[in-house]
Amino acid sequence: MAGLTLGLLIGGTGPVLPANGTTAAPTQQSNAPGDGWMESAPADQNMDAATMEAARTYAFQPDRHTQGVVITRGGEVVTEWYADGEGPRSWSASWSMAKSFTSALVGIAISEGLIESVDVSMADYFPDWRGTDKEAIRLRDVLHMESGLKWNENYDPADIAGSDIIQMGIARDQLAYAASRPAEVPPGTRFNYSSGDTMLLSRVIEVATGRPADRYAQEKLFGPIGIDQVEWWRDGAGHTLTYCCLDTTSRNYARMGLLYMRGGVWEGRQVVPARWIEDSWTATENSGGDYGFQWWIRQSDEVGTIYMMNGHDGQFTYVIPELDMVIVRNGDFVKSQCDPVADPTLFGPYPPSGLAPGRGTTPPESWNHWEFLTPILDSVTGPSTAEATPGRQSHAATRNPQGEPMDPCTTDTTPPPTTTPTTTTRPTTPPSRPATPVTASPAYTG
Numbered sequence: 001m002a003g004l005t006l007g008l009l010i011g012g013t014g015p016v017l018p019a020n021g022t023t024a025a026p027t028q029q030s031n032a033p034g035d036g037w038m039e040s041a042p043a044d045q046n047m048d049a050a051t052m053e054a055a056r057t058y059a060f061q062p063d064r065h066t067q068g069v070v071i072t073r074g075g076e077v078v079t080e081w082y083a084d085g086e087g088p089r090s091w092s093a094s095w096s097m098a099k100s101f102t103s104a105l106v107g108i109a110i111s112e113g114l115i116e117s118v119d120v121s122m123a124d125y126f127p128d129w130r131g132t133d134k135e136a137i138r139l140r141d142v143l144h145m146e147s148g149l150k151w152n153e154n155y156d157p158a159d160i161a162g163s164d165i166i167q168m169g170i171a172r173d174q175l176a177y178a179a180s181r182p183a184e185v186p187p188g189t190r191f192n193y194s195s196g197d198t199m200l201l202s203r204v205i206e207v208a209t210g211r212p213a214d215r216y217a218q219e220k221l222f223g224p225i226g227i228d229q230v231e232w233w234r235d236g237a238g239h240t241l242t243y244c245c246l247d248t249t250s251r252n253y254a255r256m257g258l259l260y261m262r263g264g265v266w267e268g269r270q271v272v273p274a275r276w277i278e279d280s281w282t283a284t285e286n287s288g289g290d291y292g293f294q295w296w297i298r299q300s301d302e303v304g305t306i307y308m309m310n311g312h313d314g315q316f317t318y319v320i321p322e323l324d325m326v327i328v329r330n331g332d333f334v335k336s337q338c339d340p341v342a343d344p345t346l347f348g349p350y351p352p353s354g355l356a357p358g359r360g361t362t363p364p365e366s367w368n369h370w371e372f373l374t375p376i377l378d379s380v381t382g383p384s385t386a387e388a389t390p391g392r393q394s395h396a397a398t399r400n401p402q403g404e405p406m407d408p409c410t411t412d413t414t415p416p417p418t419t420t421p422t423t424t425t426r427p428t429t430p431p432s433r434p435a436t437p438v439t440a441s442p443a444y445t446g
Helices: 049-059 095-111 139-143 164-169 174-179 195-209 213-222 250-261 274-280 369-378
Strands: 066-073 076-082 296-300 304-311 315-320 325-331
Touching: 049 066, 049 076, 049 369, 066 250, 076 250, 095 139, 095 195, 095 213, 095 250, 095 274, 095 304, 095 315, 139 195, 164 174, 164 195, 174 195, 195 213, 250 304, 250 315, 250 325, 315 369, 325 369
Parallel strands: none
Antiparallel strands: 066 076, 066 325, 296 304, 304 315, 315 325
């Protein structure tokens, strides 16, 4: 699924900032019941609240379909805004932001000696690839979206038959579909954004750890950083959908961004190896300097390097080390009451792109990253005052603790309706702060 970095407005290449490996001290319990975050007024983190209001006005225009925005600085929540009826415990969709979580799991497994290195052959996990052109594909190539496998990440619902991403989404065994793609070019020679590549990592994690990726994540990632309101969807064959569909809260995506900005350390514990974060945040030449290990990378004249987790329908996490800041924006999401299993397909319980009003996710009709970010960046009046780490949150009692509506379980397998899609392209390298909007993508992208 496309990362919705499509038309991203932070272009260019340049040196990657080193990961911040500071070990943060534990914090007190949050003022927000049960969510573990320290909160501070913007002024306490040298930010001007009035300046930031322009970002709120931009994000919450009715046609932008924003559900929640969370802004942290110095490891503390300084501002969060929610649509009516939503709040810190509202479910949000990740779409392709899940790819960055998947990358973290690979790094953790390597640190535990469960995976030898990123240079192992993918045939170690797909034995039927031995003796074929696919045997040359390394784990590194898959992490970089450079597997060389034929893949059409075309989101046009009028071309269901020709789109690999749609075909994978309607398959009961999505891992099998991703593994069936033929080799097209030598691995490591071409960047081709492919949700199929990331789905292959589901098998890698399963084989290496002996359990599905979502269970490994609970033990090694979600638990250690205090994410307990989370559901990661599996396909009908039981494989975690490592390319998408990790449902949690906007605050919890901010936890992931903060974990990486702190060099993988959480409450004194090295959760993700610092070297893995440095490698994940190092862009490849084939991607034009845009992509590392399942993270998007951008340069800005104003704030240096910005690292991003991005997902379809406007799911964004911006990590800005120079300002010690993490910003999350999630779009409208009505979560299904179905168990998180895409059986027989994903589309029934999890419709994208506003194709089923009142269900699934709804994209912004337009989104300009700089129009949103500029008031937040301009609000900064000085350095951050702390490097706090949120404490643990208490378990959410129900699947909809905020009381927001949930969609009754729907497993209708009717393909998405044919619509006229909005054309989008992979990020280019524009000048600083151009005014090109990110438009809503067609059905079933990142």
